[in-house]
Amino acid sequence: MKTRILILLSILFALGTSIDSQAQKLKKFGGLTEKKIGPKTIKVPYTDIVTYLGYASPGNEDEVVDNKKFYYIYVWVPAIAPELGVRMMSPVGKNKVKGATMSKAYEDNASSSDFFDTYITLERSDIISKDKITAEGVKSAKWVTLERNDDSSEMPKQPSGSSYNSLLRYKSDAGNPAKALTVGLYRIGFTTYKTGEVKGTFLAQVAAPIKLPGVVMAKTIEDLKKGL
Incomplete structure (x- = not known):
C-alpha cells in the first residue's frame, strides 16, 4: 500500500513539475493583426522586439x-510606429x-525566486529630440498614459499559479x-496591483510590427543616453 502511495505521489510531483515548467515558458509575442491558419486564428508575431531583464x-x-x-524603464523610439506592444513577466525564471539587455541588478539576482504581481503602463513624453533627454528634462516633461494592463491570460502563469503577468498593445x-506613436521618449511604468513592495526579477519587452532600428531600453536616463 505504501509503495502505491509513493508511486502516486511521484507521478503527481512529476506532472506538477511539468505543468509548472510549461506555465513559465514565454511564448511568441503576437500583435493586433490576426491571421487565420486552418481552423485557428492567430496573432501575427511582432517583427521587432527589444528585451530588458531587471x-x-x-x-x-x-x-x-x-x-x-x-x-520606470525608459524607451527611446526613433521612428513613427503604427503599433507598440509591451509585456512583462515576473520572475524571469529559466x-x-x-x-536581451541585462541590468547589473538582474545579474546579481538572477537566481532569486522572488516575483511580484505585475501592473504596467505605456507612457509617452513630450520629448522628441535626443538632446532634450536629461535628468532635469525628463523630470519636467509632460507624460501621458496611453495604455495600461494588470493581468493577462496570454502571459505565462506565475509560480503561484495565478495569471498575474501583464501585456498590452x-x-x-x-x-x-x-x-x-511619434518619435520620442517613452517609458514603461510598473508596480504591483495591490499596494505594497515590489520585489523580484522581471522580463520586459517592447515590440512593433515593423523594424524600428535604434530602439533603446534602460532603467535610468544615464544608461539610456549611453545606448543612444
Missing part, C-alpha cells in the same frame, strides 16, 4: 503614484532571450496627435 527591490522605486511604488492614431 530586478526590482524595495526602496528603489522612482515615484509614488496613488500610494503605489512605481518603477527564460532566455537572445540579445496600443495602436497609433495618426489623426490625433495626442494618441499618435
Whole structure:
C-alpha cells in the first residue's frame, strides 16, 4: 500500500513539475493583426522586439503614484510606429532571450525566486529630440498614459499559479496627435496591483510590427543616453 502511495505521489510531483515548467515558458509575442491558419486564428508575431531583464527591490522605486511604488524603464523610439506592444513577466525564471539587455541588478539576482504581481503602463513624453533627454528634462516633461494592463491570460502563469503577468498593445492614431506613436521618449511604468513592495526579477519587452532600428531600453536616463 505504501509503495502505491509513493508511486502516486511521484507521478503527481512529476506532472506538477511539468505543468509548472510549461506555465513559465514565454511564448511568441503576437500583435493586433490576426491571421487565420486552418481552423485557428492567430496573432501575427511582432517583427521587432527589444528585451530588458531587471530586478526590482524595495526602496528603489522612482515615484509614488496613488500610494503605489512605481518603477520606470525608459524607451527611446526613433521612428513613427503604427503599433507598440509591451509585456512583462515576473520572475524571469529559466527564460532566455537572445540579445536581451541585462541590468547589473538582474545579474546579481538572477537566481532569486522572488516575483511580484505585475501592473504596467505605456507612457509617452513630450520629448522628441535626443538632446532634450536629461535628468532635469525628463523630470519636467509632460507624460501621458496611453495604455495600461494588470493581468493577462496570454502571459505565462506565475509560480503561484495565478495569471498575474501583464501585456498590452496600443495602436497609433495618426489623426490625433495626442494618441499618435511619434518619435520620442517613452517609458514603461510598473508596480504591483495591490499596494505594497515590489520585489523580484522581471522580463520586459517592447515590440512593433515593423523594424524600428535604434530602439533603446534602460532603467535610468544615464544608461539610456549611453545606448543612444
